[in-house]
Amino acid sequence: MPPTLLTVAVGVLVGIALLGAAFDRRSLAVVGIAAAVPDVDAALTALGVGAANATLHAVWIPLAAAGLLYYDTDHRDRSWLRHRYGWYGVRVAWVAIATYAVAGIGVDLFSTESVALFYPLSDRYYAIIGKFVLSTQEGVVQTYIEIGNGWEVASPGTIESYHVDSWWHPENGERRLQLVESGWQAIIVVTAIAAIPAKLLVQRGDR
Amino acid sequence: MPTSVVHAAVAFLLAVGLLGRFYDRRALAVVLAVVLFPELDAAVGLVMDGAHRTVFHTLSTSVVAAGVVYWETNRKESWLRGRWGAYGVRLAWVAVFVHTFAHLGLDWAHLSGINIVWPLVDQFVTLEGELYLSSTEGVVQTFVDIAIDPETGQQTVDAGQGGTTANTHVSTPVQPSKDPQPGPVDRRFPIAVGGWQLYFLLTGAFALLGRKLQSTPAVEEN
Numbered sequence: 001m002p003p004t005l006l007t008v009a010v011g012v013l014v015g016i017a018l019l020g021a022a023f024d025r026r027s028l029a030v031v032g033i034a035a036a037v038p039d040v041d042a043a044l045t046a047l048g049v050g051a052a053n054a055t056l057h058a059v060w061i062p063l064a065a066a067g068l069l070y071y072d073t074d075h076r077d078r079s080w081l082r083h084r085y086g087w088y089g090v091r092v093a094w095v096a097i098a099t100y101a102v103a104g105i106g107v108d109l110f111s112t113e114s115v116a117l118f119y120p121l122s123d124r125y126y127a128i129i130g131k132f133v134l135s136t137q138e139g140v141v142q143t144y145i146e147i148g149n150g151w152e153v154a155s156p157g158t159i160e161s162y163h164v165d166s167w168w169h170p171e172n173g174e175r176r177l178q179l180v181e182s183g184w185q186a187i188i189v190v191t192a193i194a195a196i197p198a199k200l201l202v203q204r205g206d207r
Numbered sequence: 208m209p210t211s212v213v214h215a216a217v218a219f220l221l222a223v224g225l226l227g228r229f230y231d232r233r234a235l236a237v238v239l240a241v242v243l244f245p246e247l248d249a250a251v252g253l254v255m256d257g258a259h260r261t262v263f264h265t266l267s268t269s270v271v272a273a274g275v276v277y278w279e280t281n282r283k284e285s286w287l288r289g290r291w292g293a294y295g296v297r298l299a300w301v302a303v304f305v306h307t308f309a310h311l312g313l314d315w316a317h318l319s320g321i322n323i324v325w326p327l328v329d330q331f332v333t334l335e336g337e338l339y340l341s342s343t344e345g346v347v348q349t350f351v352d353i354a355i356d357p358e359t360g361q362q363t364v365d366a367g368q369g370g371t372t373a374n375t376h377v378s379t380p381v382q383p384s385k386d387p388q389p390g391p392v393d394r395r396f397p398i399a400v401g402g403w404q405l406y407f408l409l410t411g412a413f414a415l416l417g418r419k420l421q422s423t424p425a426v427e428e429n
Contacts, residue, residue: 003339010410013220013221013224014220014410014413014414016221016224016225017220017221017223017224017414017417017418018223018224018414018417018418018421019224020418020421023224087422091421091422098413098417102410102413106406106409106410107403107406109402109406110402110403110405110406111402111403112402127402128402128405128406129401129402130401130402130405131397131399131400131401132397132398132399132400132405133395133396133397133398133400134395134396134397134398135393135394135395135396136391136392136393136394136395137391137393138393144399144402144405170342174341174342174343174344175341175342176339176340176341176342177339177340177341178337178338178339179338179339179340180336180337180338180339181337182316182335182336182337183315183316183317183333183334183335183336183350184209184313184316184317184403186316186334186336186338186350187308187312187313187315187316187334190308190312191217191221191308191309191312194304194308195221195224195225195304195308198225198304199224199225202224202225202226202227202297203227205227205293205297206227206228
């Protein structure tokens with residue numbers, strides 16, 4: 001599975017890109033945590049609640065959060081969040097929601113581990129995997145989405161038939177906390193680690 | 208290579224944050240040029256064996272570039288600072304960062320890797336492995352395997368060393384294979400291969416879009 005460490009690294013990169021003037025250690029921590037929260041659903045299954053990569057990986061959570069935030073900041077006479085934390089709070093909240101969706105859910109969705117994106121309305125896990133290549137012999141080769149009878153993406157099964165390996169639910173007795181699965185993941189993690197001091201320097205230069 | 212489109216997307220994702228107040232379209236264009244330029248060694252491959260992933264895909268370029276930028280911007284008569292001011296200095300550093308991480312880093316972990324310290328040593332290296340915490344084995348990493356040969360007692364280190372320029376060829380649209388096969392040539396221009404490459408393509412685009420839609424900083428709103 002894409003490890004939580006990778007999710008947080010991507011979250012940090014998105015945070016560095018979008019926090020702008022609200023960037024500081026505290027806001028970066030909030031964003032990093034927002035990226036990690038969806039993976040808590042694997043731990044919740046140990047308590048018998050929901051399913052891994054489903055409960056907190058459902059698209060409804062960031063949608064609802066975005067709706068609430070939009071209502072609070074745009075449709076109320078006096079926004080609670082803006083009143084309490086000002087422009088900073090609103091920016092951090094938006095970026096945290098974006099990170100939850102893009103890093104927390106997205107990284108898993110675009111991997112073989114897959115995500116039950118519409119849980120609990122649908123129990124099916126989805127994975128957007130494949131390739132998109134232009135070839136002089138075969139033309140456009142695109143296998144991410146099967147366009148036949150409607151649009152279809154790969155699916156390893158439903159909550160009943162498919163099991164997501166995690167520390168909480170090991171497959172063969174050995175508990176394993178995956179930190180990095182492959183070379184490119186290592187590069188992304190290192191890049192995020194290098195980008196933090198770089199952004200702190202940039203922030204100092206921009207003041 | 209992870210495709211050029213993916214390199215560019217990751218580069219944009221990094222550049223949006225690191226350019227900071229100097230973020231503008233021209234700076235993005237420079238970043239794009241910097242992140243695509245190493246692929247030109249694919250063309251050099253037509254006259255030099257194994258040039259792709261060697262000539263411009265070596266960490267030596269990052270080290271030299273960082274040294275030059277540091278020296279140039281810290282001397283009194285700095286041309287870059289004089290001509291472009293703080294904008295030019297920031298852009299130069301972002302370019303070095305993006306070249307190193309978004310291009311060389313990702314290529315290091317892909318296919319035959321990169322010729323990492325060419326021309327000092329002619330040796331392709333691939334970053335491959337995993338890192339995990341196991342309840343039975345403890346911390347396990349397989350990026351660098353250190354083993355002791357039971358017969359000779361010699362220590363061997365395997366960090367994914369591959370071939371040299373003489374025997375390594377990374378396919379490109381310019382030169383699909385080293386020894387042309389009979390029949391029609393299939394030149395492939397990958398846009399994204401695997402879920403993660405499409406993911407970064409979309410995330411890079413998301414960062415650009417997000418940056419565009421964002422409100423102006425606090426000072427003007429409060």
